[in-house]
Amino acid sequence: MDDGKPEWSDDLAAKLLGSVVLVGITRRSVSGETLEQFYGTVKRADAQGIDLALSGSRSGESFFLPPDPRAFFPAQPGSYRLRDTGEIVENPDFTTTWTVDRDED
Structure with a gap:
């Protein structure tokens, strides 16, 4: 039965575990x-989601991402600068981007 959810990948889970992920979230609202x-x-x-132990300026925090294997891509080697903090992330293993639409602020 196709419930519209992406199929989870145990192979991806094994690759993700212990890896460094660079996350970008665009939040769109009326403003x-x-x-x-x-x-x-x-x-x-796992099939319930991806749990990150955050680093850098957000060290000590956790963040939970949906279990959508289509959203994780191997990162190109190099230095990545975070816009807000100016932090440099060296050679992350994966990147992922998400868009969150909100009807109100």
Whole structure:
């Protein structure tokens, strides 16, 4: 039965576990768009979601991402600068971007 959810990949889960993921979230609302960027290490990856232990300016926080394997891409080697904080992330393993639409602020 196709419930519209992406099929989870145990192979991707194995690759994600312990990897550094660079995350970009665009939040759109009636008043405009904002971009949030952060990074962290995957401490859990399964069909319920991806749990990140955040690093850098957000060290000590956790963030939970949906279990959509279509959203994770191997990162190109290099230095990535986060817009808001100016932090440099060196050679992350994966990147992921998300868009969140809101009807109100």
